[in-house]
Amino acid sequence: MRISGGTQTLTVPVADVDLFAADFYATGDPHPVWAEMRARHPLHRQELPDGRTFLSVTRYRDACRVLGDHRGFTSERGSLLQQLGHGDRAAGLMLVSTDPPRHTELRAPLNRVLSAKAVRDLEPDVVRAVRRILRPVLDHTEWDLADCVAQLPMAVAGTLMGIPETDWAQLTQWTAMAAAPEDPGLCVRHPAATLAIAHHGLFDYFARHQRDDRCQRPDDLVGYLTSMLAGGRRLTPEEVVYNCYSLLLGANATTPHAVTGTILALIEHPAQSVAAPEALTGLVEEGLRWTSPANSFLRYARQDVELSGGLVREGEAVAVWVGSANRDEDVFVDPYRFDITRADNRHIAFGFGPHYCLGAPLARMTLTVFFAELFRAFDRIELNGPVTHLASNFIAGITQLPVLTRRRTASSREFAA
Numbered sequence: 001m002r003i004s005g006g007t008q009t010l011t012v013p014v015a016d017v018d019l020f021a022a023d024f025y026a027t028g029d030p031h032p033v034w035a036e037m038r039a040r041h042p043l044h045r046q047e048l049p050d051g052r053t054f055l056s057v058t059r060y061r062d063a064c065r066v067l068g069d070h071r072g073f074t075s076e077r078g079s080l081l082q083q084l085g086h087g088d089r090a091a092g093l094m095l096v097s098t099d100p101p102r103h104t105e106l107r108a109p110l111n112r113v114l115s116a117k118a119v120r121d122l123e124p125d126v127v128r129a130v131r132r133i134l135r136p137v138l139d140h141t142e143w144d145l146a147d148c149v150a151q152l153p154m155a156v157a158g159t160l161m162g163i164p165e166t167d168w169a170q171l172t173q174w175t176a177m178a179a180a181p182e183d184p185g186l187c188v189r190h191p192a193a194t195l196a197i198a199h200h201g202l203f204d205y206f207a208r209h210q211r212d213d214r215c216q217r218p219d220d221l222v223g224y225l226t227s228m229l230a231g232g233r234r235l236t237p238e239e240v241v242y243n244c245y246s247l248l249l250g251a252n253a254t255t256p257h258a259v260t261g262t263i264l265a266l267i268e269h270p271a272q273s274v275a276a277p278e279a280l281t282g283l284v285e286e287g288l289r290w291t292s293p294a295n296s297f298l299r300y301a302r303q304d305v306e307l308s309g310g311l312v313r314e315g316e317a318v319a320v321w322v323g324s325a326n327r328d329e330d331v332f333v334d335p336y337r338f339d340i341t342r343a344d345n346r347h348i349a350f351g352f353g354p355h356y357c358l359g360a361p362l363a364r365m366t367l368t369v370f371f372a373e374l375f376r377a378f379d380r381i382e383l384n385g386p387v388t389h390l391a392s393n394f395i396a397g398i399t400q401l402p403v404l405t406r407r408r409t410a411s412s413r414e415f416a417a
């Protein structure tokens with residue numbers, strides 16, 4: 001998705017924009033559309049050619065209300081736009097597709113192992129993983145950052161889950177296909193077929209992984225999922241599989257795009273200085289707001305609910321546009337300015353309310369380490385060709401980011417194998 005200022009004049013009326021179309025996010029720029037929606041159509045209805053309809057909320061306040069109010073809005077009928085009208089087979093089984101109180105039971109034991117405190121201990125491993133990923137490009141001056149960073153989540157979350165390295169590439173491919181089945185680089189014949197291949201591959205993989213005695217390690221995340229108690233009982237094998245899928249998709253679909261989008265923003269805003277070590281925290285947070293990689297989530301109204309833009313009727317599907325909420329001028333000063341020193345950055349890139357990203361501490365640490373190591377390795381990073389954007393209404397991403405880099409002479413020792 002192109003990230004522009006939201007002040008450009010719209011060439012088509014909002015009513016004619018297809019917010020559902022994956023291609024819009026590969027070739028178009030939703031920001032001027034969202035700016036117009038926040039101002040004049042804060043509860044916007046779209047009907048698809050097959051008759052399915054959904055409402056869109058674009059204001060920060062409405063986004064937080066919908067995501068934060070599980071009594072008013074359920075996650076159990078599908079939480080992604082691509083599921084619109086299809087329901088969710090994982091309802092009540094997978095964390096992200098489950099409402100409280102079962103959600104609270106599932107989430108509590110997982111919070112313990114992925115808390116900021118627990119994640120801090122993993123930092124040396126993440127530094128090692130990042131250096132391994134950067135090592136092959138160190139001596140290159142021209143390379144693709146999107147390509148390089150695609151491996152990052154597997155090296156972190158995959159390791160944590162105890163997934164053998166030989167399987168990382170295949171799992172990365174399947175999760176990318178599951179997140180963006182319409183993208184031409186990922187689509188196999190048809191988006192529905194792509195989704196089916198990816199889901200079958202991932203579910204089958206985790207079902208086998210779980211049964212394989214050689215993979216039973218109590219100290220990894222899959223072992224933990226298998227043995228933990230949620231609401232006084234162990235998870236069923238089906239619940240374990242669904243939650244492995246969710247953890248991996250959560251990590252793989254988002255983290256690389258936060259990296260590429262942030263580096264592109266830095267390249268486009270050369271006045272922003274990352275020289276001071278404390279600048280990295282601001283860079284990570286502003287990068288998350290700016291890129292909002294998890295761009296949209298879906299909920300269904302369980303009852304009539306009044307939002308700032310109007311009334312949502314019971315049973316209606318509501319898409320929350322995170323990328324828009326994170327540019328709301330009522331909340332963010334000068335929202336179209338990329339500013340890593342931004343003082344009040346209450347972005348909702350990790351969501352809001354009960355489903356607030358479980359992996360947020362791990363993602364924040366991974367991003368901080370990656371940027372620190374990238375700047376340790378290179379003192380110059382420039383754009384070296386056209387940027388390609390992901391075709392997806394779910395993930396705001398970059399599939400190609402060619403860069404021209406200059407290596408720091410002093411960086412050899414840290415990156416030695």
Ligand code: HEM
Pocket residue numbers: 067075079095096097107157246247248250251252254255258292293294297348349350351352354355356357358359360362363
């Ligand atoms: C930059 C990186 C990431 C971003 C932007 C992101 C974004 C989000 C968002 C917006 C949600 C809320 C979903 C909803 O409301 O329906 C979410 C949930 C979730 N994320 Fe992340 N995520 C990131 C990284 C990760 C990582 C690294 C993991 C795994 C370790 C992960 C696992 C999950 C899980 C399991 C949920 C469901 C939580 C629940 O339902 O309680 N995410 N993520």
